[in-house]
Amino acid sequence: MTLLNSLLIWPDRPLPSLLVLLVIAMPFMYAARHPVHALVRRLFRAFENPLRLASRWLFDVANRLRTRNREVLFAHGGREAKLVIDREFERVTLLVQRDLEGYPALQRKIMDEITRIEEDYKKSGEVPPPPPEWVTAIQAIAAIKATGDGVVEDILAAIRDPLDKIYNRVVAEYRAGYQERHGLLKRALPSWRSLGQTMSQVERGITGLHQSAVKIDSTVQKPEGIFSRGAKTEDSLTASASAQFFISCPVMLVAIGGAYVNYKLISLPMSAMVGGGDYITETLSAAQVSSMVIILFETLMGLFLMETMRFTNLFPLGNLTEKMRRRMMWASLSILLVLAGFEVALAIMRDTIIASDVALKQSLADATTAAASSGWVTRIPTFGQMVLGFTLPFALAFVAIPLEHFVNTGRIVLGALLVMAVRGGAISLRVAASLVREAGKILVVAYDVCIFAPLAVERWVAKAWDHTPELDKASGQGAA
Numbered sequence: 121m122t123l124l125n126s127l128l129i130w131p132d133r134p135l136p137s138l139l140v141l142l143v144i145a146m147p148f149m150y151a152a153r154h155p156v157h158a159l160v161r162r163l164f165r166a167f168e169n170p171l172r173l174a175s176r177w178l179f180d181v182a183n184r185l186r187t188r189n190r191e192v193l194f195a196h197g198g199r200e201a202k203l204v205i206d207r208e209f210e211r212v213t214l215l216v217q218r219d220l221e222g223y224p225a226l227q228r229k230i231m232d233e234i235t236r237i238e239e240d241y242k243k244s245g246e247v248p249p250p251p252p253e254w255v256t257a258i259q260a261i262a263a264i265k266a267t268g269d270g271v272v273e274d275i276l277a278a279i280r281d282p283l284d285k286i287y288n289r290v291v292a293e294y295r296a297g298y299q300e301r302h303g304l305l306k307r308a309l310p311s312w313r314s315l316g317q318t319m320s321q322v323e324r325g326i327t328g329l330h331q332s333a334v335k336i337d338s339t340v341q342k343p344e345g346i347f348s349r350g351a352k353t354e355d356s357l358t359a360s361a362s363a364q365f366f367i368s369c370p371v372m373l374v375a376i377g378g379a380y381v382n383y384k385l386i387s388l389p390m391s392a393m394v395g396g397g398d399y400i401t402e403t404l405s406a407a408q409v410s411s412m413v414i415i416l417f418e419t420l421m422g423l424f425l426m427e428t429m430r431f432t433n434l435f436p437l438g439n440l441t442e443k444m445r446r447r448m449m450w451a452s453l454s455i456l457l458v459l460a461g462f463e464v465a466l467a468i469m470r471d472t473i474i475a476s477d478v479a480l481k482q483s484l485a486d487a488t489t490a491a492a493s494s495g496w497v498t499r500i501p502t503f504g505q506m507v508l509g510f511t512l513p514f515a516l517a518f519v520a521i522p523l524e525h526f527v528n529t530g531r532i533v534l535g536a537l538l539v540m541a542v543r544g545g546a547i548s549l550r551v552a553a554s555l556v557r558e559a560g561k562i563l564v565v566a567y568d569v570c571i572f573a574p575l576a577v578e579r580w581v582a583k584a585w586d587h588t589p590e591l592d593k594a595s596g597q598g599a600a
Contacts, residue, residue: 422517
């Protein structure tokens, strides 16, 4: 303030003093107009260019990250599609081995059934034997006309009685034949039913194969889109990965909650086993570390169990033989069973410790209340802790499945978020560079406003100078 007052002509009247100083400085400012403009432009350009370079670098980083994320996304999609196709082919293989591998025997069975039915049908459809020769003789005798002769009448009567007997016997044989054919048809009924069941079985197998073929066809279209690297496939894979990521997140939270409950169940008895007063650090006891190690070991065994059972693909176990993989599976399952049994024992120990603590508090308080009954109702919490202690290690084993989806899709989702953040930073830097450039222009215009009078004179002189040749030309024409 003192320096400013010393510069003023009239210290008690700052505004007139500033105006007078501006008028005095205006010619000098006009003379230094172009160097000042250049200085302002260079000064603000010195800030603008680094901002633009940083923005461009961030855009390049974002593009490289997006390209890398795209490669990871298509690789993940291709791996998922391959697993789906492998499962479908495995299902088709099992279906073929189960149903169509025994197709020759099945075909033979069908042919035997058909042959048996055909034979029975032929037997049931046999034509009656041709009439014997005596039928022709009887027809000739029957053609004899009755003349009233008693001898002829006797002969005809003698012939009629044996004929009736023969007719009755033939009818009986004919009915017996029909009964036999009906019996054959009735005996063929189980064969028809067996044949129908066999054909239904074949139809189910063929239908399952057809459905698997349709699903494989629809699944094969996905790798084709992945190989073509289309935008539609990229959007579909991104949406699928995001959905898997946001589904696996709450599942992982539930698993963490289960691990915390397991930790609370075993921390108290572990303090009695390893010593409650033993501390590794100032705030971390040995019992807490032991409990966390047991839970982490159970989770690790669960990961190996899921990996060896081919439910997950987190570790490169492709170089293991099937025999070694099976051994690892049984080893992991055995260790999990041992740890589950250990937690059951810890649950019983925890209940004993709590009961002893309650009894101690009652004895210290000189309680006169009767002791609680030791019925099965009082053992329910113990049973509940034993069940939790046995099931929680196996429940933690299944964390491997959502963990695989969380890891695989988290890389894609976090990569997309990182690309968005980098692009946001690049846009912010570009906006800042534009603001710096506009601020420089505004400062240049403000400088010109301060020297508006010399600039107005300059424009007036320039305008007059531009009109002078025309006036001279016009005056020259008038003189001519």
